[in-house]
Amino acid sequence: MQYIFNFAAIKFILMTLDTQAVNLEKLLERNLKTAIISHFNPDGDAIGSAVGMYAYLRSKGQEPRIVMPSYGPECMDFLDPDKEITYFTRDKETAETVIRGSGLIICLDLNKTARTEQLAGLIAGSDAVKVMIDHHPAPETDGFSIVISDPGASSTCELLYRILMSFRSTGGCPEKLGLRTLTSLATGILTDTNNFNNSLTPYTFTAASEMLRAGVDFDFITNMVFRRYSEDRMRLMGHLLTNSMQIDRSLRASCMVMTLEDRRRFNFRDGDSEGFVNLPLMIGDVEISALFSQTEEFIRVSLRSKGNISVNAMAGRYFNGGGHERAAGGRLYMPVDQVRDYFFQSLEQFLQSSQQL
Numbered sequence: 614m615q616y617i618f619n620f621a622a623i624k625f626i627l628m629t630l631d632t633q634a635v636n637l638e639k640l641l642e643r644n645l646k647t648a649i650i651s652h653f654n655p656d657g658d659a660i661g662s663a664v665g666m667y668a669y670l671r672s673k674g675q676e677p678r679i680v681m682p683s684y685g686p687e688c689m690d691f692l693d694p695d696k697e698i699t700y701f702t703r704d705k706e707t708a709e710t711v712i713r714g715s716g717l718i719i720c721l722d723l724n725k726t727a728r729t730e731q732l733a734g735l736i737a738g739s740d741a742v743k744v745m746i747d748h749h750p751a752p753e754t755d756g757f758s759i760v761i762s763d764p765g766a767s768s769t770c771e772l773l774y775r776i777l778m779s780f781r782s783t784g785g786c787p788e789k790l791g792l793r794t795l796t797s798l799a800t801g802i803l804t805d806t807n808n809f810n811n812s813l814t815p816y817t818f819t820a821a822s823e824m825l826r827a828g829v830d831f832d833f834i835t836n837m838v839f840r841r842y843s844e845d846r847m848r849l850m851g852h853l854l855t856n857s858m859q860i861d862r863s864l865r866a867s868c869m870v871m872t873l874e875d876r877r878r879f880n881f882r883d884g885d886s887e888g889f890v891n892l893p894l895m896i897g898d899v900e901i902s903a904l905f906s907q908t909e910e911f912i913r914v915s916l917r918s919k920g921n922i923s924v925n926a927m928a929g930r931y932f933n934g935g936g937h938e939r940a941a942g943g944r945l946y947m948p949v950d951q952v953r954d955y956f957f958q959s960l961e962q963f964l965q966s967s968q969q970l
């Protein structure tokens with residue numbers, strides 16, 4: 614069995630965080646032309662941390678840019694009302710120009726530049742000073758001048774809030790960060806913790822409490838993020854739970870497969886399957902949940918665990934991916950009707966081999 618917390622490593626990272634934050638504040642004060650970048654298929658934490666950093670730098674009189682490798686869930690558009698984010702998949706030319714012209718590149722919510730997919734080459738080829746702020750395990754730090762990594766943090770937004778609060782110019786006063794920065798960071802905390810359900814730390818609540826006191830409207834964010842789904846999405850969820858979810862009691866595992874046919878039938882739109890993989894974990898006997906989504910090119914894999922099984926290790930070994938210990942993803946290249954067997958067999962093998970460790 615792979616146990617998931619490495620307290621020694623987390624402690625070491627925390628000790629260096631404050632020093633790194635001091636260096637970061639000095640670097641930001643240099644007023645370099647800045648590109649803020651996050652990962653492909655950006656989620657609430659990716660967009661929230663990027664817009665949070667963006668709004669912070671704007672409040673300091675700077676003109677940073679945000680470049681995302683691809684568009685994210687529509688429900689996050691409220692964080693970018695003036696459409697200031699450049700999406701590579703929609704406007705390659707601007708994305709490339711911004712990255713090439715930057716003196717500072719800040720990568721958020723990613724532990725390796727490969728997570729930016731087609732932007733990775735541009736980032737590697739740039740002479741800019743590079744910063745990584747992230748909460749995924751085992752960051753690949755080559756080429757980065759400042760790396761602030763805390764796998765113990767609930768979200769990159771929580772970590773970024775903590776960093777910004779430690780800045781000399783903020784002096785521990787959240788109001789100084791401005792409501793847009795605070796709202797963006799609160800959004801990433803809400804989404805990465807699944808509305809304060811998982812990955813919580815004592816500091817998660819400290820941050821949320823301070824944000825609330827400083828005027829962040831959590832009801833508004835909750836309505837924007839969790840209560841704006843379509844009827845089609847709700848019916849797709851019911852369909853998958855009734856007709857696709859398969860439980861293996863001995864492995865304490867659930868498997869759901871969403872096919873292209875399901876997508877067509879329920880007018881699937883990007884982001885519609887957000888959160889589906891978490892649902893089977895509400896069953897008492899289920900410790901690990903998998904959702905396989907068929908696309909034209911490959912099968913997208915989402916894995917969640919509520920026990921001691923590291924889905925990060927499992928995703929790396931069997932599903933061409935990785936992520937967090939309790940939430941990970943990957944890709945499969947096989948016919949969709951073979952996916953269930955492959956999942957249950959892989960899990961069985963994984964549990965056996967892990968127990969021999």
Ligand SMILES: [Mn+2]
Pocket residue numbers: 658659722748768769805
């Ligand atoms: Mn995150």
